Amino acid sequence: MPLRRPRWRHPGLQPGWIDRPHQTLALGELVLESGEAIRDFEISYVVHGTRAPADDNVILVLTAIGSTHHRLDFLIGPGRPLDPARHFIICADAIGNGLSTSPSNSQTQPDLSFPRFSIRDMVASQYKLLDALGVGRLASIVGASMGGMQALQWGVSHPDRMRSLVALVPMARTRSWSVAMNEVARRVLRADPGFPSGPYGAGFETWAALTRVITNREPGALEDIAPAAIPRLVERTIEAARSLASDPLDWIYQSWAYDAHDVGATPGFAGDTTAALRSIRAPTLLLVPDLDLYNPVEDAIEAAGFIPDATLVRLGGNAGHAVAADGSPQLDEIRGAIGDFLNARAGQP
Numbered sequence: 001m002p003l004r005r006p007r008w009r010h011p012g013l014q015p016g017w018i019d020r021p022h023q024t025l026a027l028g029e030l031v032l033e034s035g036e037a038i039r040d041f042e043i044s045y046v047v048h049g050t051r052a053p054a055d056d057n058v059i060l061v062l063t064a065i066g067s068t069h070h071r072l073d074f075l076i077g078p079g080r081p082l083d084p085a086r087h088f089i090i091c092a093d094a095i096g097n098g099l100s101t102s103p104s105n106s107q108t109q110p111d112l113s114f115p116r117f118s119i120r121d122m123v124a125s126q127y128k129l130l131d132a133l134g135v136g137r138l139a140s141i142v143g144a145s146m147g148g149m150q151a152l153q154w155g156v157s158h159p160d161r162m163r164s165l166v167a168l169v170p171m172a173r174t175r176s177w178s179v180a181m182n183e184v185a186r187r188v189l190r191a192d193p194g195f196p197s198g199p200y201g202a203g204f205e206t207w208a209a210l211t212r213v214i215t216n217r218e219p220g221a222l223e224d225i226a227p228a229a230i231p232r233l234v235e236r237t238i239e240a241a242r243s244l245a246s247d248p249l250d251w252i253y254q255s256w257a258y259d260a261h262d263v264g265a266t267p268g269f270a271g272d273t274t275a276a277l278r279s280i281r282a283p284t285l286l287l288v289p290d291l292d293l294y295n296p297v298e299d300a301i302e303a304a305g306f307i308p309d310a311t312l313v314r315l316g317g318n319a320g321h322a323v324a325a326d327g328s329p330q331l332d333e334i335r336g337a338i339g340d341f342l343n344a345r346a347g348q349p
Helices: 119-133 146-157 176-190 202-214 227-244 248-259 273-278 297-306 320-324 331-344
Strands: 023-031 037-048 058-062 088-092 140-144 165-168 284-289 310-315
Touching: 023 119, 037 119, 058 119, 058 146, 088 119, 119 146, 119 248, 140 146, 146 165, 146 248, 146 273, 146 284, 165 331, 176 202, 176 248, 202 227, 202 248, 273 297, 284 297, 284 320, 284 331, 297 310, 310 331
Parallel strands: 058 088, 058 140, 140 165, 165 284, 284 310
Antiparallel strands: 023 037, 037 088
């Protein structure tokens, strides 16, 4: 049987992205917490910098829903918080992002035959990657949005594996509002005649507009744009999504993992989110905007109250969920807060 051609290909290098060789690690059968398994699983990743002789400078960077290892490139570089001259940075692609094994590229479980997975399954795949690379304790784990949710899960599942955690616009337990946003987006995609394997038309366009113009921003972000210019803004957003957005079915699968997430569901905590958060031993930095129409900030605020050593940074402005993305007007503030946090813990055991 001929090999199935992946539907989604990594887009060309964009402004602000860092060009690094893509690497993959074959992990064989990845058994999921549901009892199902992803066959012939491969995890995709890139690395920046050099491992220190003491092996104490490794930072794991995690991806958001529908994004790739480039998601936090704005934090990487000389003089930035994740400086390749000081750190060895591993940026891992999450299950279902189109680079690691996903519904859109699986040869043996394509499209809707792909098993559903969880954020804890993403963490399990990353744990296997680190073991294969011979990485022990991490200097830090950094993620934004779903990446921040994975970071907090790491802190609960493997509390002694890292010296610190950095979670931007995260949730420890997915709120009903976020589930509603994802469900509306899924219904839009499922209504497209191209569902599930494409090609997509109007459903894709509506999904792109919803997720990139509405849930990713907040009302104040559009105050300086004339009402007459909004249709063109939406049109440009859709045009960009055509070349950059993840495969819609891959996004749907990741959104199911997003919806189901609760660190309290980690084995040993019997659904007690508070107890799970209190078990995190690593100093944790959480950064949130004033208003987030995708991940309500109340969750991170609540989580910071339960994590024993937590620092909560409230970011000003009106960028909304996109405050933690390249192009955010708060980038200098974010870089400064993360840099200060990591520097203060650089020498800690």
